[in-house]
Amino acid sequence: MAEEEGALPPKSDFSAWYNDLLWRAEIMDVRYPVKGLYVWYPHGFAIRRHVYGLLREMMDRSHQETLFPLLIPEHEFMKEAEHIKGFEDEVYWVTHGGKDQLDVPLALRPTSETAIYPMYALWVRSHADLPLRLYQIVNTFRYETKHTRPLIRLREITSFKEAHTVHSTWNDAQEQVEAAIAIYQEFYDRLCIPVIVSKRPEWDKFPGADYTIAIDTVMPDGKTLQIGTVHHLGDHFSRTFSIMYEDALGAQQYAHQTCYGISERSIAALISVHGDDRGLVLPPEFSPVQVVVIPIPIGKRKDEVLLAASRLLETLQKAGIRARLDDRDLRPGAKYYYWEMRGAALRIEIGPRDIDAGMVVSVTRTGQRSQIPVDQLVSGVTDVLGGEAARMKVRAGEMLRSRIRPAGTTDELVAAVGEGVAVVSWCGEKNCADSLEEVTGGSVLGTEARLGDIGGIPTACLICGSNGKATLVGRAY
């Protein structure tokens, strides 16, 4: 449905590459007539299905899926003061039904705390009901006044996976925070996306949270993208919404809570981290087309080649591999271009000489070329595809590490933030953070980063010289 004209800009021109790739690879159509709302093409949505299928599977191990309403009545939405402050400028309001003005304006959920927690107040009765761990995958809304960007900054977040848990104690909730981080790390590991886990500074935590742990990755232009957050809510919301349980001794206690979310930014990261100048590159697990069979029909053996190609297709599909046959009347080169753009993980070419040799030529999307005997097609394809994710993981990990640099001086700081993420020493004072941000044009991403040992960071705060600790500074999307 997307027309092919001209060439994809090189990935080094990231913003142009990203925008162009979205339509050339048929991921999102940006021509919907409202700012910040986009349309998922079927190919893009197929990627979403595979990615969210995994997320669901991982959540299901320890959570139950549920579904709450989109519309939140004003009086519930306005109950939690800090939460309101964080969201009031961004909330869409439904004020009319038909020609009637509604008695109570309804907010489109920007996130679902105020929809879910009044029900949790009814559901939680006893310590035996805890922990309660639910999640939902829903659309949420933000009235973004900044520049919007498909999959990254949206007015309708179409694919928000949000989990909301309830626990007896603050420590139980803290353990859940760690469990959630582990799930998200495993999720991104499967997507072959390396992440940085850190604790957001006080002023950047979720409105109403005790603290926020963020999962960031670094995009090809060196800017960071927040692709997951985990919040310890303490008893902040449970006091507002009266979520109480009877403890083992019969006393009423306020519960402790966490919430954590992942959105379609996971797909933005998947596309951006792995893609190349020829288009989409996806770990085979998430590619809508894992193998495309391309017949190379020469002269009078055309029918024979097409028949052999169909047989390959059938064999692959029977083995549960997402395979397609491209028998369109186009030059093979045009087909290579087409499927590379869309991230087919492996291309199989079969021509008269291959038939005679009982072999096919296989070329992975990352360029691994080999020959596979026809009578070992499935195992051969499985082997070749099996190595792809590991290779992508290594490459992406190296890329990320090259973007993170210790900085002991202002010059080093500015240079590091220009290229990616700086690790500096910071005393924890807001004034010094403001200076770090001012001098770089970036922001303090977080502390307590789980990055292993990054050497070369002085203990003295880069700004004031007081005792400081390792802190990430970068330019964030």
Added chain:
Amino acid sequence: MAEEEGALPPKSDFSAWYNDLLWRAEIMDVRYPVKGLYVWYPHGFAIRRHVYGLLREMMDRSHQETLFPLLIPEHEFMKEAEHIKGFEDEVYWVTHGGKDQLDVPLALRPTSETAIYPMYALWVRSHADLPLRLYQIVNTFRYETKHTRPLIRLREITSFKEAHTVHSTWNDAQEQVEAAIAIYQEFYDRLCIPVIVSKRPEWDKFPGADYTIAIDTVMPDGKTLQIGTVHHLGDHFSRTFSIMYEDALGAQQYAHQTCYGISERSIAALISVHGDDRGLVLPPEFSPVQVVVIPIPIGKRKDEVLLAASRLLETLQKAGIRARLDDRDLRPGAKYYYWEMRGAALRIEIGPRDIDAGMVVSVTRTGQRSQIPVDQLVSGVTDVLGGEAARMKVRAGEMLRSRIRPAGTTDELVAAVGEGVAVVSWCGEKNCADSLEEVTGGSVLGTEARLGDIGGIPTACLICGSNGKATLVGRAY
């Protein structure tokens, strides 16, 4: 999370039974603080996942999944005059973002024609692009002023599967209508829900359609529930939205379209058609818990029984059966009650004597009792469960047929509509339809019903005596 108090009203008191079952079986919580909006409990949502998993699988055979925005700008929504007339009283409007009034009010989709077709106008270029067959599963909104009811009449329809297809000719679109009906019939056949397919009268067709085919079922109180519709849109919307293609001769032509949908009313029907005085009854394919293992621990052999029960659980789960072990400290009878309410398809009891005999007792939700040798557990369970759907289908089919009666006189008509659906002769004139509706308090559901031969229907219109044809009259939800 739902408290168990008192007993479920008998199903003969259908409305009370339905409302009570929804919370006792943990399907929907109706306490959300906005009229017409409800919360899916995890158990209810698990049923939805199985039902919609099947629907997706069936749609995927010939359609691609996609996702369009929820918000429709006023100018697009207002393009199609008949469509507006059909929906303008029911549409929710977003008028504010944060504290700003929006330049263009945004409608919450009541259905997605006006969101999707402007994009189809961009996507469809040539006859080679056709047919185009897409679907999405989304939340849609109706400002219902009538009495709302969970899963049946909602302000947020949380689970609307809508398909939108584009074709070259009117006949191609008609073939798609038939293909869609076949999909829906197969879908409801898998749910063991018998349906009535008929053509809605002119005044009840979808706003903007050439004609509407409806899928109805009959609820336990004799009222019909519309659980699917298929619309032939002709070139009505393609002219409004300029959806044109170049035909094989190079001429520009208006496309022809269809759309069709199924909502969570499918779940309302599933619950209502099969449930009984003890709670939920589900075809095993859709039950979140297919087998529950209940240990009957007696005295000092308690540990041995619990161990044997765990082994049964493990064996069943390894075989891909959705099994659970209920080892709570409750009387077995209380557990039977609990799992019957929630529609567990099969209960397996194991006590000391069963262990000694190498057997377990199995009781299906519909009351089939048998013994299964432990060493043939999986095949035994599969056999027993395999017969359940067929039994449920037969029972539901008989129930439906008993509700459909030919009527040759007004008295017969009134009596038949009192019990279910009347088949009468009607000339096709609106005046006569008004009389049919007035005398029964019901409505003309449709003509051309695909019911096989229903004898005993005169050819003369029951009202005016002119030549008529077989027509369904019933009270609809």
